[in-house]
Amino acid sequence: MTQKAKVTNKFVIKNDDLHHLFEALSNDGYKIIGPKVKNGVIAYDELHSPADLPEGFIDKADHAFYRIEKTDSKELFNYNVGAYTWKRFLFPPHHKLYTVTKGENQLHFTPNKDKVKKVALLGVRACELEAIKIQDRILAEDKFVDAQYTEQRKNSLIIAVNCTTANNNCFCTSMNTGPKAGAGFDLALTEICDNKNHYFIIEAGSKTGQKLLKNLPTTEADEKDLAKADEIIDQTINMISKTVDTTHAKAALQENINHIHYDKVAKRCTSCGNCRMVCPTCFCTTVEERTSLDGETAERIRIWDSCFSKDFTHIHGGSARPSTRSHYRQWLTHKFANWVDQFGTFGCVGCGRCITWCPLGIDITEEVTAITDDVASKYEERAHTHENA
Amino acid sequence: MCKTNHELPAVSHGDNVMVPEEFLIDKIRKNTEDTFTMDLVRLTKKEPFKFLPGQFNMLYINGVGEIPISISGDPSITDYITHTTRVVGSVTRGMRRLKINQTIGVRGPFGRPWPIKEAVGNDVVLVAGGIGLAPLRPVIYHILKHRKKYGRVVILYGTRTPDDILYRQELEQWRGRFDMNVSVTVDRGDNSWHSHVGVVTKLIPNAPFDPLNTIAMTCGPEVMMRYTAMSLIEMGLPMEHIYVSLERNMKCGVGLCGHCQYTDKFICKDGPVFTYDQIKNIFNKREI
Amino acid sequence: MKTLEPYLAEHPYFRGMESRHIELLVGCASNVKYDAGDYIFREGDEANHFFLIRHGQLALEIFRPNKGGIVVQTLSENDVLGWSWLFPPFLRHFDCRAVELTRAIALDGACLRQKCEEDHELGYEIMKRFAHLMEKELLALRLQLLDIYNVQN
Numbered sequence: 001m002t003q004k005a006k007v008t009n010k011f012v013i014k015n016d017d018l019h020h021l022f023e024a025l026s027n028d029g030y031k032i033i034g035p036k037v038k039n040g041v042i043a044y045d046e047l048h049s050p051a052d053l054p055e056g057f058i059d060k061a062d063h064a065f066y067r068i069e070k071t072d073s074k075e076l077f078n079y080n081v082g083a084y085t086w087k088r089f090l091f092p093p094h095h096k097l098y099t100v101t102k103g104e105n106q107l108h109f110t111p112n113k114d115k116v117k118k119v120a121l122l123g124v125r126a127c128e129l130e131a132i133k134i135q136d137r138i139l140a141e142d143k144f145v146d147a148q149y150t151e152q153r154k155n156s157l158i159i160a161v162n163c164t165t166a167n168n169n170c171f172c173t174s175m176n177t178g179p180k181a182g183a184g185f186d187l188a189l190t191e192i193c194d195n196k197n198h199y200f201i202i203e204a205g206s207k208t209g210q211k212l213l214k215n216l217p218t219t220e221a222d223e224k225d226l227a228k229a230d231e232i233i234d235q236t237i238n239m240i241s242k243t244v245d246t247t248h249a250k251a252a253l254q255e256n257i258n259h260i261h262y263d264k265v266a267k268r269c270t271s272c273g274n275c276r277m278v279c280p281t282c283f284c285t286t287v288e289e290r291t292s293l294d295g296e297t298a299e300r301i302r303i304w305d306s307c308f309s310k311d312f313t314h315i316h317g318g319s320a321r322p323s324t325r326s327h328y329r330q331w332l333t334h335k336f337a338n339w340v341d342q343f344g345t346f347g348c349v350g351c352g353r354c355i356t357w358c359p360l361g362i363d364i365t366e367e368v369t370a371i372t373d374d375v376a377s378k379y380e381e382r383a384h385t386h387e388n389a
Numbered sequence: 390m391c392k393t394n395h396e397l398p399a400v401s402h403g404d405n406v407m408v409p410e411e412f413l414i415d416k417i418r419k420n421t422e423d424t425f426t427m428d429l430v431r432l433t434k435k436e437p438f439k440f441l442p443g444q445f446n447m448l449y450i451n452g453v454g455e456i457p458i459s460i461s462g463d464p465s466i467t468d469y470i471t472h473t474t475r476v477v478g479s480v481t482r483g484m485r486r487l488k489i490n491q492t493i494g495v496r497g498p499f500g501r502p503w504p505i506k507e508a509v510g511n512d513v514v515l516v517a518g519g520i521g522l523a524p525l526r527p528v529i530y531h532i533l534k535h536r537k538k539y540g541r542v543v544i545l546y547g548t549r550t551p552d553d554i555l556y557r558q559e560l561e562q563w564r565g566r567f568d569m570n571v572s573v574t575v576d577r578g579d580n581s582w583h584s585h586v587g588v589v590t591k592l593i594p595n596a597p598f599d600p601l602n603t604i605a606m607t608c609g610p611e612v613m614m615r616y617t618a619m620s621l622i623e624m625g626l627p628m629e630h631i632y633v634s635l636e637r638n639m640k641c642g643v644g645l646c647g648h649c650q651y652t653d654k655f656i657c658k659d660g661p662v663f664t665y666d667q668i669k670n671i672f673n674k675r676e677i
Numbered sequence: 678m679k680t681l682e683p684y685l686a687e688h689p690y691f692r693g694m695e696s697r698h699i700e701l702l703v704g705c706a707s708n709v710k711y712d713a714g715d716y717i718f719r720e721g722d723e724a725n726h727f728f729l730i731r732h733g734q735l736a737l738e739i740f741r742p743n744k745g746g747i748v749v750q751t752l753s754e755n756d757v758l759g760w761s762w763l764f765p766p767f768l769r770h771f772d773c774r775a776v777e778l779t780r781a782i783a784l785d786g787a788c789l790r791q792k793c794e795e796d797h798e799l800g801y802e803i804m805k806r807f808a809h810l811m812e813k814e815l816l817a818l819r820l821q822l823l824d825i826y827n828v829q830n
Contacts, residue, residue: 098408100451100494106432107451107492111408143658144643147405254652257674284647286640287407289454298451302407305646312648315638316477326676330650338653519826549826576821578736578748583776586736586748588820595754610825616816 011218015198034122041083061167063361075193085280100298120157126178127349131280160185166239169352177349190229244365248379252372253337266325273306275354398439409494437467441502442527447642449494453483459524473523508604512540518609547589600625608634628666705785711775724761733779738772762786
């Protein structure tokens with residue numbers, strides 16, 4: 001093969017030209033959300049220009065540990081994942097569903113008709129993209145949909161950025177969610193930054209992305225660029241140290257509901273619910289009423305809720321799941337077993353945030369492994385029998 | 390997954406299933422000391438409200454909140470909907486304080502219904518406990534309207550004391566029919582009570598039904614449903630022919646808020662009606 | 678009484694017993710009938726019989742001063758009434774009243790007790806069956822006691 005194969009769907013945009021992307025998005029009416037250094041963390045917040053991006057910052061994460069550090073590198077996306085998720089822009093923690101007004105004897109319900117703002121999420125990692133797709137399945141593609149989420153998703157643009165690094169809590173490879181972004185993005189970037197050059201491989205994943213791409217100053221990517229991009233992904237994969245074997249996880253967890261290990265983890269867990277707050281797939285909510293002082297109007301607000309609270313399962317004066325042990329079991333069995341029956345995938349994308357932000361450093365991969373390892377022999381035998389059947 | 394062959398009736402919700410529709414209270418009746426029944430009529434639309442037996446509505450009471458309540462009326466009557474409610478907490482207390490012509494917000498109907506189609510051609514055994522008779526009453530109305538389609542029909546009802554008997558007059562009427570078999574028992578009798586005293590499961594062995602051709606539906610406290618299922622299984626009913634109705638905390642009723650999850654099942658959309666077969670492995674486990 | 682033999686042999690509690698034991702039971706059995714309101718026995722009476730209810734309803738009652746009789750449990754078709762005949766001091770713990778016309782088979786407990794002492798195999802079979810009966814009653818009674826329909830804590 002002497003002729004250089006032309007790859008026409010991947011392009012190169014120089015770092016210096018990145019601002020064109022920002023301008024194109026702004027002109028199209030998008031509010032750009034992306035990573036920023038804020039309050040000692042990498043946070044997803046509104047961006048106005050590439051200067052807002054966390055140039056040179058890396059993040060170190062481990063069990064109950066998180067720090068960011070500035071290095072001399074010019075790389076803009078050298079951190080892993082933001083401290084919290086993109087969820088707060090697609091599915092806000094507080095959202096008014098409707099207003100209740102009192103007539104004479106009667107009530108009137110007025111749905112919230114606030115216009116949804118267009119958002120462009122710049123910097124979505126592969127695992128986070130999978131999480132958004134998981135939430136799409138639950139909130140926007142089932143028999144009943146969440147009106148706000150569905151509307152917001154129609155008005156959102158996803159610009160994925162492939163990971164060039166991995167921290168100690170990442171395990172996307174075990175969950176088949178990364179580090180390379182799968183389908184679902186509008187645009188995807190891979191940053192290539194060394195002593196000589198600083199540019200991005202950019203590709204479109206949708207019609208919207210293609211339209212945007214057409215108006216950006218790009219050149220076609222060549223074999224060398226693509227090889228570099230692949231190399232970076234391979235490097236990232238090699239950096240991932242945390243793994244979890246999910247082969248028998250569903251069966252193991254569903255068939256060992258009272259495994260003794262739950263007693264062990266219950267002694268550490270405090271039901272604080274941090275894990276739920278930072279998890280990109282968690283979707284549980286509650287509805288609260290805010291009444292005006294004169295009692296004439298009320299608002300019904302959808303609020304994020306956590307299965308780690310006693311009240312979550314409150315009914316007839318008691319809770320179906322009052323103990324911490326049952327809370328943790330619900331969390332674990334939901335993410336690694338029941339989610340598969342409900343929605344066809346695991347509920348965990350391997351982003352590692354729950355491990356980072358748990359004050360006790362409880363590691364979901366260790367907890368799954370403790371149970372699956374203990375009952376593994378039973379499943380191996382079963383698989384073996386099926387093979388020979 | 391329990392596949393009932395029904396086309397579930399449409400939920401009218403415009404583009405937002407979380408916003409209730411205004412219904413007015415048309416009638417209020419007191420059933421027992423802590424139970425009352427309300428008939429609600431639509432305020433804004435004139436369309437009939439259709440539901441299947443076993444489905445529930447999310448009822449919004451201003452100032453207190455929203456709860457799931459089973460629809461307990463006749464499914465062939467569509468110009469008003471009936472709910473029998475037991476006072477157990479702040480929302481139901483708030484509901485009881487309401488008067489005729491006041492508004493209740495309604496979202497629904499939601500949930501998987503009782504197997505009235507699967508029961509055709511079979512004997513039907515309904516075992517109800519306490520307020521559990523309310524979600525089963527639509528089944529009784531439906532069967533009575535299509536009596537020829539079903540075999541023997543047995544209603545077994547248990548409650549605390551004779552004063553707590555729900556729908557007493559109707560139970561007496563149904564008992565009076567030649568084509569129904571109705572037995573009522575109480576945990577504690579009194580001087581006026583001259584019928585069964587004891588737990589409702591004890592009525593099962595003497596009830597006239599063919600275990601190999603019966604669909605059983607049971608509703609009441611979970612303990613009661615567990616032992617009812619066990620008694621029916623002892624009589625020879627296959628587990629797939631025993632149906633229970635579960636309840637859990639619900640904030641949306643449509644599978645979005647996550648509160649009603651019971652292992653992998655959402656009680657609001659995969660239930661509340663389940664076959665015993667579907668839940669037998671978790672029904673007696675704690676804190677699921 | 679020949680006519681009672683098939684009934685006893687098929688009855689859930691005596692099914693599976695050897696025919697010679699069934700014959701012994703038949704020897705102790707007789708048909709009885711009670712009209713509505715009749716008392717089959719009163720608390721404190723000697724317990725010399727137990728009953729297999731063929732048809733009707735019986736109520737076990739406890740008498741409370743000022744309140745009269747309170748029914749703690751009713752028994753109907755196919756239920757077995759009475760086990761005080763098995764254990765000393767062989768006295769009834771409750772009143773038993775027929776709620777409606779009731780036909781039953783009365784088995785002479787005193788006679789059967791004697792036979793069990795003489796034939797331990799018979800004794801074991803009877804004990805086994807009554808133990809099972811008591812287990813079921815205990816379960817049902819526990820459920821009844823739970824007051825499951827009460828929502829207040």
